[in-house]
Amino acid sequence: MAALQQVQEEIIAEFVVFDDWMDRYNYLIELSKQLDIIDPRYKTNDYIIKGCQSKVWLNAEYNENKVVYSADSDAIITKGIISLLVRVLSKRSPKEIIDADLFFIDAIGLRENLSPTRANGLLAMVKQMKLYAIAYNAKFGNR
Amino acid sequence: MAANHLNMFDVKKIRDDFPILNQQVNKKPLVYFDNGATTQKPSSVANEVLAYYLNKNSNIHRGVHYLSAQATLDYENARETVRSFINAKNSDEIIFTSGATSSLNLLAFSFGEKFISPGDEIIVTEMEHHANIVPWQMLCGRKNAKLKVIPFDNNGLLLLERLPELISEKTRLISVIHTSNVLGTVNPIKEIINTARRHNIAVCVDAAQSVQHLPIDVQELDCDFLVFSGHKVYGPTGIGVIYGKEKWLEQLPPWQGGGDMVDEVSFDKTTYNQLPFKFEAGTTNYIGAAGLAKALEYLSNTGLDKIHRYEQSLTEYAMKKFKEIDGLNVFGNVSGKACIFSFIIDGVHPLDTGMVLDKMGIAVRTGTHCAQPVMQHFGVDGMVRASLAFYNTTEEIDYLCQGIDQVKKMFL
Numbered sequence: 181m182a183a184l185q186q187v188q189e190e191i192i193a194e195f196v197v198f199d200d201w202m203d204r205y206n207y208l209i210e211l212s213k214q215l216d217i218i219d220p221r222y223k224t225n226d227y228i229i230k231g232c233q234s235k236v237w238l239n240a241e242y243n244e245n246k247v248v249y250s251a252d253s254d255a256i257i258t259k260g261i262i263s264l265l266v267r268v269l270s271k272r273s274p275k276e277i278i279d280a281d282l283f284f285i286d287a288i289g290l291r292e293n294l295s296p297t298r299a300n301g302l303l304a305m306v307k308q309m310k311l312y313a314i315a316y317n318a319k320f321g322n323r
Numbered sequence: 324m325a326a327n328h329l330n331m332f333d334v335k336k337i338r339d340d341f342p343i344l345n346q347q348v349n350k351k352p353l354v355y356f357d358n359g360a361t362t363q364k365p366s367s368v369a370n371e372v373l374a375y376y377l378n379k380n381s382n383i384h385r386g387v388h389y390l391s392a393q394a395t396l397d398y399e400n401a402r403e404t405v406r407s408f409i410n411a412k413n414s415d416e417i418i419f420t421s422g423a424t425s426s427l428n429l430l431a432f433s434f435g436e437k438f439i440s441p442g443d444e445i446i447v448t449e450m451e452h453h454a455n456i457v458p459w460q461m462l463c464g465r466k467n468a469k470l471k472v473i474p475f476d477n478n479g480l481l482l483l484e485r486l487p488e489l490i491s492e493k494t495r496l497i498s499v500i501h502t503s504n505v506l507g508t509v510n511p512i513k514e515i516i517n518t519a520r521r522h523n524i525a526v527c528v529d530a531a532q533s534v535q536h537l538p539i540d541v542q543e544l545d546c547d548f549l550v551f552s553g554h555k556v557y558g559p560t561g562i563g564v565i566y567g568k569e570k571w572l573e574q575l576p577p578w579q580g581g582g583d584m585v586d587e588v589s590f591d592k593t594t595y596n597q598l599p600f601k602f603e604a605g606t607t608n609y610i611g612a613a614g615l616a617k618a619l620e621y622l623s624n625t626g627l628d629k630i631h632r633y634e635q636s637l638t639e640y641a642m643k644k645f646k647e648i649d650g651l652n653v654f655g656n657v658s659g660k661a662c663i664f665s666f667i668i669d670g671v672h673p674l675d676t677g678m679v680l681d682k683m684g685i686a687v688r689t690g691t692h693c694a695q696p697v698m699q700h701f702g703v704d705g706m707v708r709a710s711l712a713f714y715n716t717t718e719e720i721d722y723l724c725q726g727i728d729q730v731k732k733m734f735l
């Protein structure tokens with residue numbers, strides 16, 4: 181699997197061709213369709229990320245020493261953004277996820293979505309993904 | 324004729340007084356449709372606040388020196404400007420707070436301390452902003468009192484015929500939103516007050532979304548209390564108002580203790596200052612008050628009647644345009660509604676709509692608009708809200724309609 185660094189650079193390269201926001205959003209809409217959708221049985225309040233204006237459900241499983249994420253959202257652009265996060269962070273070791281510097285967010289112009297008050301709660305998403313990694317690291321990290 | 328009012332109002336000239344409107348966001352001309360959240364400020368307001376910090380600042384009351392005396396004079400003149408703006412009987416009936424939310428919390432505390440006993444009842448409406456629900460709920464919790472709710476129908480019309488059955492001999496207060504911040508409905512306050520009078524019930528009017536849209540005369544309304552925020556009426560943030568009839572305010576105990584609100588203080592006993600100072604503990608936002616006075620002067624000079632007519636024309640224009648758009652649901656279509664339009668495009672999340680409109684330069688708000696019971700009424704998680712002001716134009720409404728088409732193209 182490509183390094184975390186490299187996947188982020190691929191994403192930046194994909195976005196750099198768009199100079200118009202509508203094109204960027206259209207691309208996120210496309211990406212939203214590629215998200216590994218969460219199993220419907222996890223689409224409950226227990227799996228909702230708080231702090232988002234849209235509903236975001238996130239689940240993480242531990243498989244062969246890797247954290248595997250699945251998610252969904254009722255808002256499409258949000259879903260597109262999650263698909264990017266999953267693409268970068270999923271199927272990696274907990275430690276890699278905990279240490280990840282997600283520079284691509286800034287580079288593709290989504291930084292404003294990182295502010296704590298921003299409705300789509302990208303910050304809350306990243307935090308929740310890292311929390312899962314921390315939890316799995318605590319549970320299995322020493323094996 | 325709507326068209327006449329649109330033409331008679333020199334909106335271009337008005338816009339020159341609001342420099343913030345003349346800018347691009349996301350490389351598009353700004354269309355500011357988030358006036359329900361806060362309004363922009365005319366230069367006269369911004370200049371006054373700046374002049375204060377640069378040349379006039381000094382703490383009010385108590386000071387013997389020149390600047391303090393001038394600032395005190397300005398502050399009390401601002402109180403007089405507010406009095407005149409809502410036609411209160413005297414300026415002692417005007418209390419400065421930090422905003423409508425603070426005003427309602429003060430009232431819930433002070434009125435509750437004095438007049439609410441276990442088993443008593445307070446009535447609000449189903450379309451209240453959270454600020455006119457939660458303080459009363461907290462009071463009910465403290466005093467073991469009960470909160471009752473006047474419902475509204477799917478057009479956003481208050482079901483006033485339900486009011487008589489909600490009133491009992493235990494009802495002490497009706498606190499009602501004048502203009503809904505979601506539906507735009509202008510509630511029949513006068514009718515509610517007339518009913519309340521027959522039962523000796525006090526009425527508090529939340530005018531946070533009405534005082535900037537239509538002329539208000541508290542004596543004619545005969546309301547007992549009325550609250551609003553400075554920043555929603557083209558004034559600075561952090562300043563708000565309670566109007567209360569003197570006979571009520573005299574009876575209410577103070578909310579917060581501190582400087583300025585006292586007469587004599589000793590460790591045995593403290594006596595309180597007279598109205599309105601009894602309710603203004605500590606250093607008040609006197610610069611906010613001076614700015615607010617400039618905002619109200621601006622509105623009075625422009626003419627609230629003229630503003631109201633122009634905004635009503637904008638409303639008619641917008642509602643007509645919205646009707647032509649397939650799949651657009653506008654919530655609230657009571658006639659005479661304010662220029663507040665909450666909507667959902669069928670099949671598109673409000674957040675997606677808001678994010679795309681933002682990139683087109685259109686500032687709208689998405690979410691529950693601090694009125695979750697209204698969302699529950701319609702069974703939705705959120706709405707997009709375009710809330711207009713008298714500096715907005717029909718061209719901007721047309722552009723919003725284009726924006727909605729763009730959203731539909733992208734998501735449907």
